[in-house]
Amino acid sequence: YQMLKAYRQINDPKSPPGPVQLPYVGRIHDLPIEFMWIKLKEWGDVYAQTGFYRTTMLGANFLVLTDEKIAEELLVKKAKFNSDRPVIRSLFDSKSTYGSMEYLPLMGKNEYWARQRKLTHSYLTEASNARYYNVMYFECKRWLARLIEDPDNFQAILEDMCSKVMCQLTWDDPELSTYCTKSAWGLLRQMSPAGPITNVLTPLWHLPWHLNPWKRAERKRHDEQQDWWMERLTTTREKMAKGEMRPCFTRQYLEKTSKKTTLSGDYEASCVLGMLALVGIFTVVGPLSYYLVAMIHHPKWQEAVQREVDEKCNGRLPTLEDAPNLPILRACIKETMRWRPNVPTGVAHETEADDIFRGYFIPKGTRILPLDWAFLRNCDKYPDPDSFRPERWLEPGWPTYQEPLTQFPTIKGMTSFGWGQRQCLGQTLTQDELIVACGALAWAFTLKPKTDPKTGAALPVPTDKSNSLLIIRPDPFSMAFEPRSEKRKEEALRLWSQAERDDIAARKAFLEGLGNDRGEKGEPEAVPINGNGVKTDWLCNKMRDGDKERQNVSLDRLEQLKQDILIHIKSVPDLHAEPTPTAPIINRSTS
Numbered sequence: 001y002q003m004l005k006a007y008r009q010i011n012d013p014k015s016p017p018g019p020v021q022l023p024y025v026g027r028i029h030d031l032p033i034e035f036m037w038i039k040l041k042e043w044g045d046v047y048a049q050t051g052f053y054r055t056t057m058l059g060a061n062f063l064v065l066t067d068e069k070i071a072e073e074l075l076v077k078k079a080k081f082n083s084d085r086p087v088i089r090s091l092f093d094s095k096s097t098y099g100s101m102e103y104l105p106l107m108g109k110n111e112y113w114a115r116q117r118k119l120t121h122s123y124l125t126e127a128s129n130a131r132y133y134n135v136m137y138f139e140c141k142r143w144l145a146r147l148i149e150d151p152d153n154f155q156a157i158l159e160d161m162c163s164k165v166m167c168q169l170t171w172d173d174p175e176l177s178t179y180c181t182k183s184a185w186g187l188l189r190q191m192s193p194a195g196p197i198t199n200v201l202t203p204l205w206h207l208p209w210h211l212n213p214w215k216r217a218e219r220k221r222h223d224e225q226q227d228w229w230m231e232r233l234t235t236t237r238e239k240m241a242k243g244e245m246r247p248c249f250t251r252q253y254l255e256k257t258s259k260k261t262t263l264s265g266d267y268e269a270s271c272v273l274g275m276l277a278l279v280g281i282f283t284v285v286g287p288l289s290y291y292l293v294a295m296i297h298h299p300k301w302q303e304a305v306q307r308e309v310d311e312k313c314n315g316r317l318p319t320l321e322d323a324p325n326l327p328i329l330r331a332c333i334k335e336t337m338r339w340r341p342n343v344p345t346g347v348a349h350e351t352e353a354d355d356i357f358r359g360y361f362i363p364k365g366t367r368i369l370p371l372d373w374a375f376l377r378n379c380d381k382y383p384d385p386d387s388f389r390p391e392r393w394l395e396p397g398w399p400t401y402q403e404p405l406t407q408f409p410t411i412k413g414m415t416s417f418g419w420g421q422r423q424c425l426g427q428t429l430t431q432d433e434l435i436v437a438c439g440a441l442a443w444a445f446t447l448k449p450k451t452d453p454k455t456g457a458a459l460p461v462p463t464d465k466s467n468s469l470l471i472i473r474p475d476p477f478s479m480a481f482e483p484r485s486e487k488r489k490e491e492a493l494r495l496w497s498q499a500e501r502d503d504i505a506a507r508k509a510f511l512e513g514l515g516n517d518r519g520e521k522g523e524p525e526a527v528p529i530n531g532n533g534v535k536t537d538w539l540c541n542k543m544r545d546g547d548k549e550r551q552n553v554s555l556d557r558l559e560q561l562k563q564d565i566l567i568h569i570k571s572v573p574d575l576h577a578e579p580t581p582t583a584p585i586i587n588r589s590t591s
């Protein structure tokens with residue numbers, strides 16, 4: 001009788017449609033941990049005629065959305081009630097309910113989330129307005145040189161490039177990338193359903209400490225990560241005191257934001273900054289790796305991108321200023337993200353109140369899963385959805401075509417970046433980094449399969465092998481990076497060695513005092529560059545590269561300084577003229 005009652009309760013006709021649920025377990029038994037998004041879409045094809053269906057797992061209620069219009073209604077229009085996050089069992093206080101304040105993307109909708117989101121948004125916006133202080137260009141040059149020197153290690157090098165960008169922006173130290181990457185994957189694994197078993201068989205998490213290897217392992221991972229984040233903050237502070245710290249997000253916080261922020265202090269600051277560095281690694285690695293796969297399998301598109309880059313950039317490395325003229329490159333990037341989305345299940349929101357939606361009862365605490373894999377395989381919006389077809393963004397007649405092509409296609413606003421109040425804060429950074437990195441690849445290399453040395457046959461590059469973490473990336477594969485010509489290869493190596501020399505010189509000049517007075521003299525003035533309205537107070541310390549564009553910026557800056565000095569000299573009368581009766585007489589012996 002109890003079983004029957006439980007069965008009736010769990011299959012209540014007032015609930016949305018969905019697969020038949022078993023008492024207590026729901027449908028945990030036939031939802032695979034590996035490639036979960038494929039099974040979730042299969043259920044959607046059967047049950048989600050209205051664009052959503054319901055399932056349960058060990059008592060947790062899920063509403064899976066397969067139609068983006070429904071996501072718009074529930075997660076944007078009703079964002080006020082549907083923007084919380086579910087608990088992740090294998091993290092301590094993942095939602096920061098008890099004040100841990102550690103992982104912004106996982107936090108419940110609380111005060112820590114609100115203030116950390118604001119700070120993260122403002123730092124990322126400022127960085128993107130300042131073209132990331134040239135960090136992306138610098139790291140891309142290093143990347144090309146490393147790919148030339150050690151092509152077989154390309155996956156680690158790619159990941160390290162993404163990590164170095166974030167470590168430079170956050171702590172001005174690319175040497176931190178190895179640990180930061182390790183720590184990023186550690187957290188990603190811990191928070192994914194395909195990570196520790198305790199994320200699925202949640203009761204195991206509550207075993208006593210001495211019988212609980214999962215909790216002990218997480219304690220170690222967590223404490224190491226937090227210590228490292230805190231060490232970064234204190235090291236930055238110490239270096240600032242000695243005038244040895246160049247600008248970065250952490251210095252920006254210690255110098256300016258900490259005076260006006262609502263953050264509670266060092267611990268929270270170290271977490272929000274550490275999390276920012278970390279989240280920009282595993283997110284960008286996915287689309288960049290899948291871009292390699294896409295280009296190998298679609299050489300015609302690769303040639304089209306190379307032609308476009310050569311023509312529109314006159315033979316030099318593309319920069320973000322070139323982006324409006326590179327629609328084919330942008331289309332290939334966007335189509336990669338549609339074809340192989342790297343957060344295929346989407347990130348769950350949790351409902352904050354009971355609701356009736358389209359006549360169905362949705363209880364408080366339901367996890368809403370915006371299933372990106374299903375959105376991006378909608379045949380009406382994306383005809384031939386399983387194929388890589390960048391033309392869907394470039395040719396009139398496709399449902400997704402949009403003009404002007406100087407602006408579209410853009411990845412910003414894609415369903416992959418989530419919804420409403422929790423929408424991703426890194427969309428612009430992702431778009432910019434992918435344009436710079438994929439543009440650099442097109443300039444330098446032809447991407448090819450590797451050939452078997454014995455048979456000469458091309459080694460396969462799988463399109464459907466990946467891990468099953470919340471944020472995915474392709475499994476290891478082999479490929480070749482063939483420099484497009486000997487001249488390009490030499491030019492790529494020359495650009496890197498020049499950039500590296502300039503960087504060493506800039507760091508030395510800073511330490512010798514040419515730039516280290518900025519912290520001590522309080523807030524520096526923002527400096528207009530290039531006459532395009534972009535402002536940064538970091539730029540002059542971040543001049544690394546010797547290429548033409550950067551030299552222009554440098555000359556602009558020098559011109560600006562010259563004008564400032566001239567104005568200053570003219571405003572000090574006794575430096576350039578005899579004192580007049582109206583000028584103040586300075587008594588030098590007392591002043």
Ligand code: HEM
Binds near residue numbers: 421429
């Ligand atoms: C391909 C790249 C990326 C994808 C697909 C992606 C996707 C997402 C998704 C799906 C969410 C959750 C949205 C929701 O709950 O509705 C999210 C949140 C977030 N993302 Fe991204 N992301 C990417 C890159 C980045 C980067 C590069 C950064 C920062 C450097 C970043 C920072 C964040 C932050 C801070 C949040 C938390 C927002 C919140 O909870 O309020 N993301 N991202």
